[in-house]
Amino acid sequence: MGTGSVVALSGGIGGVKLALGFQGICAPGALTVVVNTGDDFEHLGLAISPDVDTTLYTLAGLANPQLGWGRDGETWNFMAELERLGGESWFRLGDKDLAVHVERTRRLAKGEPLSEIIGDFARRLGLAARVLPMSNDPVRTIVETAAGTLSFQHYFVRERCEPAVATIRFEGAPDARATPAALQALERQDLAAIVICPSNPYLSVDPILAIPGWRSALQSSGAPVIAVSPLIGGEAVKGPTAKIMRELKLEVSPLTVARHYAGIIGGFVLDEADAALASRLDVPVHVAPTLMRTRADKERLAREVLDFASALHGRSIRPHGGSGRGES
Numbered sequence: 522m523g524t525g526s527v528v529a530l531s532g533g534i535g536g537v538k539l540a541l542g543f544q545g546i547c548a549p550g551a552l553t554v555v556v557n558t559g560d561d562f563e564h565l566g567l568a569i570s571p572d573v574d575t576t577l578y579t580l581a582g583l584a585n586p587q588l589g590w591g592r593d594g595e596t597w598n599f600m601a602e603l604e605r606l607g608g609e610s611w612f613r614l615g616d617k618d619l620a621v622h623v624e625r626t627r628r629l630a631k632g633e634p635l636s637e638i639i640g641d642f643a644r645r646l647g648l649a650a651r652v653l654p655m656s657n658d659p660v661r662t663i664v665e666t667a668a669g670t671l672s673f674q675h676y677f678v679r680e681r682c683e684p685a686v687a688t689i690r691f692e693g694a695p696d697a698r699a700t701p702a703a704l705q706a707l708e709r710q711d712l713a714a715i716v717i718c719p720s721n722p723y724l725s726v727d728p729i730l731a732i733p734g735w736r737s738a739l740q741s742s743g744a745p746v747i748a749v750s751p752l753i754g755g756e757a758v759k760g761p762t763a764k765i766m767r768e769l770k771l772e773v774s775p776l777t778v779a780r781h782y783a784g785i786i787g788g789f790v791l792d793e794a795d796a797a798l799a800s801r802l803d804v805p806v807h808v809a810p811t812l813m814r815t816r817a818d819k820e821r822l823a824r825e826v827l828d829f830a831s832a833l834h835g836r837s838i839r840p841h842g843g844s845g846r847g848e849s
C-alpha cells in the first residue's frame with residue numbers, strides 16, 4: 522500500500538484503537554506495535570501481560586468489544602469455580618484468556634524471552650502486525666497513593682483508580698533493556714513514522730520512556746515522532762488520565778501532554794475541539810478528529826498521522842537532538 526513502515530508505542534485499550542487503524546492501512550509486516558508491560562504482574566501464579574494481550578486480541582479481531590480487554594465470546598467457568606473455593610476474584614480471567622496466561626507462564630519459566638512468546642502468539646492468531654513488549658526485562662508500575670503504595674493492577678482494577686495518586690514509579694526500568702527487535706524496527710530504511718498512541722502518558726507511555734534505551738532511540742531515529750493527544754476538550758475518552766493529571770497538580774490540557782513529550786516528539790496531533798491551542802504549542806501541530814468510534818475513524822486518523830509525518834519529513838523538522846537521517 523506504499524505507506525512505509527510504522528512503529529506505534531501503545532498502552533492498552535485507548536492506544537490500540539489507533540494501532541488498529543494503522544494495521545488497516547499498512548502493508549503486511551509494516552506495522553510494529555511496542556507495548557507497555559509496566560501493567561504486567563504475577564497473579565494466581567500466572568504471568569499476566571494485560572496491555573500486550575489487549576493488543577493481540579484487538580488486532581486479531583478477538584477482543585471483547587464491551588470491556589475493551591479480554592476475549593469476545595468469553596466464558597467464566599474458571600472464575601466461578603475459583604470464587605466458590607474462596608480464591609481471589611477481583612481480577613477476572615476468562616476461560617479463553619486463561620489459556621494465554623498459562624502458556625506464557627510455562628514458556629517464560631523455560632527461559633524463553635517474552636518478545637518471542639508474544640511474537641509466536643501473534644503469528645498463531647494470524648496477525649500481520651508485529652507486537653513486541655517494550656522490554657523482556659520485568660518493569661513494574663508502582664503507584665504511590667493516598668491509600669498507600671499500590672502495584673498497578675491493585676490501583677487500577679482492585680481499587681478502580683479511586684485513591685488519589687501522589688507519584689508513579691517504574692520499578693526495574695533503569696536496569697531494563699529495550700527489546701532488541703523493537704529497536705531494529707526503528708532502524709528500518711522505510712520507517713515513515715513513530716507514533717505515540719493516545720494512551721495515558723503517565724501510566725502507559727512513561728514506563729516505555731523510563732527504559733534508558735527507548736528515549737535515546739526515539740531521539741536519534743530518522744523518522745518523525747508524533748504523539749496523538751489522549752485528551753479531547755479537557756477530558757480523556759476513557760480511563761483516568763484527566764483525574765491523575767489533576768491529582769498530580771498538572772493542568773488538564775493537551776499542552777501539558779505535548780510538553781511532557783518535549784525533546785522526543787517532532788509533531789503533535791490535537792483534537793478539533795482543542796484547535797484553539799495549536800498556536801501555543803512549540804512543535805508542529807496537526808488538528809484532526811481524534812475520537813475513534815468506528816474502524817473507518819481509526820483508519821482515517823492513522824492516514825492523517827502518516828500524511829502529517831510525511832509533511833514533517835519533507836520539511837526536515839526533527840525533535841530536539843534528532844539526527845535527520847534520510848532527508849533530501
Ligand code: FO1
Pocket residue numbers: 532533534560569570571572574575590591611612613614618674677678
Ligand atoms: N480490567 C478490569 O477492569 N477488571 C478486570 O477484572 C480485568 C481483568 C483482566 C484480565 C486480563 C487482562 O489482560 C486484562 C484485564 N483487565 C481488567 C484490563 C487491564 O488490567 C487494564 O485495562 C489495563 O492494565 C490498563 O491498560
